Amino acid sequence: MEFSPFNNVVKLCLQGMSMEEKGEPEEAKKLFLQAWNEATNDLEKFLSAHYVARHQQTVTDKLKWLEASLDHALKINDDTVKSAFPALYLNIAQCYEELSQPEKAKENAELAKQYKEHPSDKGPFYHGTKADLKVGDLLSPGGNSNYKSEFIMNHIYFTGLVNGAGFAAALAKGDARERVYIVEPTGSFENDPNLTDKKFPGNPTRSYRSAEPLKIVGEAKEWVRQSEEDIQKFREKLENSKGEIIN
Incomplete structure (x- = not known):
């Protein structure tokens, strides 16, 4: 499963990021949700959920989307997405910290550190x-x-x-x-x-x-x-x- 800037869902995410840069968060959110709804595989779901998460109004909703992103990422099992695990687990840890769940926060922070210190790509x-x-x-x-x-x-x-x-x-x-x-x-x-x-x-x-x-x-x-x-x-x-x- 290979990442490509020419993939339609990736293009929608890029358009959403462009709206963010222009200061139009509502338009960005619509594009990210469109990407999620049009996603047909785990890589596309992982990416689009990641962007939907950052436009949520509550920590609980943000956590829900981050965990959806992680769930799809874990199903892929290749180096294309494993490099995203440190940041993903760290964001989830921060959500649990804000929700006053320190044990969950610590667990995810440790997973973030583990993946950051042990890159898995062996080539070719x-x-x-x-x-x-x-x-x-x-x-x-x-x-x-x-x-x-x-x-x-x-x-x-x-x-x-x-x-x-x-x-x-x-x-x-x-x-x-x-x-x-x-x-x-x-x-x-x-x-x-x-x-x-x-x-x-x-x-x-x-x-x-x-x-x-x-x-x-x-x-x-x-x-x-x-x-x-x-x-x-x-x-x-x-x-x-x-x-x-x-x-």
Whole structure:
């Protein structure tokens, strides 16, 4: 089950977040509820319930929606959503604290800590680019950002989603063929702070970074390619973004 920004329910959640940024919470709430009502699987239910929760007027109602989000997340059992467990359990703990249920609050806070300190993703991992490389080559930090060319990146980035790596390859600068390489980190790595717990809970795109090189161990030949229209829209969005890169 793979997270995609082109999924219809995800698009509704993005529209809801846009309404929040514009100071229109009622419109945002309507969009999040629409996303919940249109959700057809546990990933979509998990995401939409998360956003409905933050527009509730009482702690009890917020807790109900957070626990609904958690219930669907637990059914998925993959790394796409496990990265969201620390924040989700912590939010539930805060609700129990406000409801004067300290034992429940402590239980959920401990679960949040457990999941934060023990990331579960074991790969395989992928890196998308237009560079022509071979097995055994090392991909090292120090290149220019694909998104803000003036930035020299202190980390090398990769993902656990082959389609995400394919999309990164499509966005990469140059006219060469898009390549998705299977990579192994040669050192420690962390969740990409530019994406984790930002718009979406956790690290649903399984995006990571390392200050150590990645070793190419193979090349993926198949992934879902987005339309040129979607790629161009996303490229324009990146170019117009005023957000700062955490480097």
